Amino acid sequence: MKRELSESFSNAHLSCLPSRSIGSESTFGQDIQDTDKITEAFDSIIEDVHERLQAQKMLFRTVGIKVRLEDFENFTRKNPHEVH
Numbered sequence: 001m002k003r004e005l006s007e008s009f010s011n012a013h014l015s016c017l018p019s020r021s022i023g024s025e026s027t028f029g030q031d032i033q034d035t036d037k038i039t040e041a042f043d044s045i046i047e048d049v050h051e052r053l054q055a056q057k058m059l060f061r062t063v064g065i066k067v068r069l070e071d072f073e074n075f076t077r078k079n080p081h082e083v084h
Contacts, residue, residue, distance in 0.1 A: 022058065024048045031070060 024045045032038055053060060064078040 022049055022052055022056075022060075024052075 026041050026045055028041075032041075052058075061082075062078050062080045064076065067075045069075075
């Protein structure tokens with residue numbers, strides 16, 4: 001009983017916390033070499049995240065990107081900005 005109360009409190013407490021990050025992703029069915037298609041995918045992701053930020057009236061400071069290759073190797077970059 002004590003453990004159940006503790007878990008319930010933890011879950012309720014976490015659900016009240018504001019989001020610290022927001023993101024979007026896209027997966028290609030095959031390797032893409034066409035930079036125009038890659039740029040279109042990035043533009044779509046950027047637009048999606050920006051609309052969600054505006055809808056939730058969220059501010060942001062750091063923009064990050066993660067690219068995962070077919071072999072699951074990841075490349076990440078972050079760039080801090082003034083708060084927007």
